[in-house]
Amino acid sequence: MSLPNPSKIVCVGRNYAAHAEELNNPLPTRPLLFMKPPSAISYLPDVVIPSDQGECQHEIELAVYIGQPLRKATTEQAQQAIAGYGVALDLTLRQVQSELKAAGQPWERAKAFDGSCVLGPMVSLNELENGGDFTIQLEVNDQTRQVGHSHQMIFAIDDLLADISQQFTLQPGDIVLTGTPAGVASLALNDQLTLHLSQGDKHWQWHGSVRCEA
Numbered sequence: 352m353s354l355p356n357p358s359k360i361v362c363v364g365r366n367y368a369a370h371a372e373e374l375n376n377p378l379p380t381r382p383l384l385f386m387k388p389p390s391a392i393s394y395l396p397d398v399v400i401p402s403d404q405g406e407c408q409h410e411i412e413l414a415v416y417i418g419q420p421l422r423k424a425t426t427e428q429a430q431q432a433i434a435g436y437g438v439a440l441d442l443t444l445r446q447v448q449s450e451l452k453a454a455g456q457p458w459e460r461a462k463a464f465d466g467s468c469v470l471g472p473m474v475s476l477n478e479l480e481n482g483g484d485f486t487i488q489l490e491v492n493d494q495t496r497q498v499g500h501s502h503q504m505i506f507a508i509d510d511l512l513a514d515i516s517q518q519f520t521l522q523p524g525d526i527v528l529t530g531t532p533a534g535v536a537s538l539a540l541n542d543q544l545t546l547h548l549s550q551g552d553k554h555w556q557w558h559g560s561v562r563c564e565a
Contacts, residue, residue, distance in 0.1 A: 357525045360387040360468050361515055362412075362441060366504050366530025373533050382506050382514050385458055387441075391468040395546070395559045398440065399466040400538055402563040405446035407538050410531035411489040411497050411546060414439040415508060416473050421521040429512035432521070435476055438487055438546045438557070439528055440469035443535070466564075468528070471546055471557040480551050487532070488547040499532025 364383035365371040371378050393399060400407040418434025441462070448461035485501040501508065508529060515521060544559040 357389055357392075358522045359389070360391065360526045360528060361385075361521070362387060362462070362528040363506070363511055363530045366506055366511075367499055367532045368503075368505060369533035370531055370535065373535070378505065382511055384515065384518070385462060387463045387468045390465055391463050393466040393469050395469060395471045395557045398442075398469050398538070398542075398544060398559045398561045399564050400442060400561060401444065401464065404444050406444070408443045408445045408535045409489060409491070409496065409538050409544075410441040410443055410535050411487050411499070412439050412441050412528040412531050413437075413485055413487050413499075413501060413508075413548075414470065414473075415512065415527040415529060417512075417521045417525040417527065418523055420523065421512060421516040424513050424516040426509040426513045429509045429516065432512065433476065433508075434523075435473040436479065436485065436548070437473045438471045438548045439526070440489075440544075440546070440559075441528055441531060442467040442469065442538075445535075445537075468526075469559065470526070471548075471555075474548065474555060479553070483550045486547070486549040488549075489534075490545040490547075491536075491538070491542050493543075493545075496536055497532050497534035501529075503532065504530060 414437040416434045419432040421432045444461040489497040542561040546557050548555045
């Protein structure tokens with residue numbers, strides 16, 4: 352697989368009800384969007400967290416890779432533009448984010464720092480079942496932390512892509528992170544991570560190791 356060269360990573364907040372509830376956030380009535388720049392991308396197995404900005408929490412997410420331009424698309428056009436899927440970690444500086452939210456400020460300092468979008472390999476469409484439900488799972492030191500199913504999303508994948516494309520064009524190579532299930536928690540130096548992606552009888556897993564930024 353060639354490495355993606357996205358113009359942007361579009362992230363969807365609070366797309367699992369249980370995660371919104373665990374952080375005492377209201378459920379959205381339309382997709383809650385924010386972005387990460389290409390400089391936020393890093394690749395498994397390397398997971399680098401800042402050492403001086405408070406707790407850094409993991410958020411495993413289903414990643415959608417865009418293969419065709421999408422602008423003001425229908426859900427049918429959105430589905431046709433998907434090149435593949437994968438898993439990602441949306442690393443979040445939780446204390447920083449809480450302070451920004453309290454001040455009514457954007458989240459980028461907590462969400463878009465270097466290395467905050469950790470990607471596994473893309474699974475291409477020819478390896479997947481057409482229309483099957485996805486399961487994502489994160490284990491930290493062999494203990495399950497997060498499990499989510501795509502049917503639990505408040506906004507379905509095709510609807511998300513179509514909605515995003517009404518605001519800004521998605522370009523080939525762009526990545527959409529579709530939200531995290533409940534179970535977010537802090538990462539620590541030398542934590543060993545296993546990220547799982549399943550669909551039907553098919554299963555993929557990747558490993559990562561946490562280190563602190565020098």
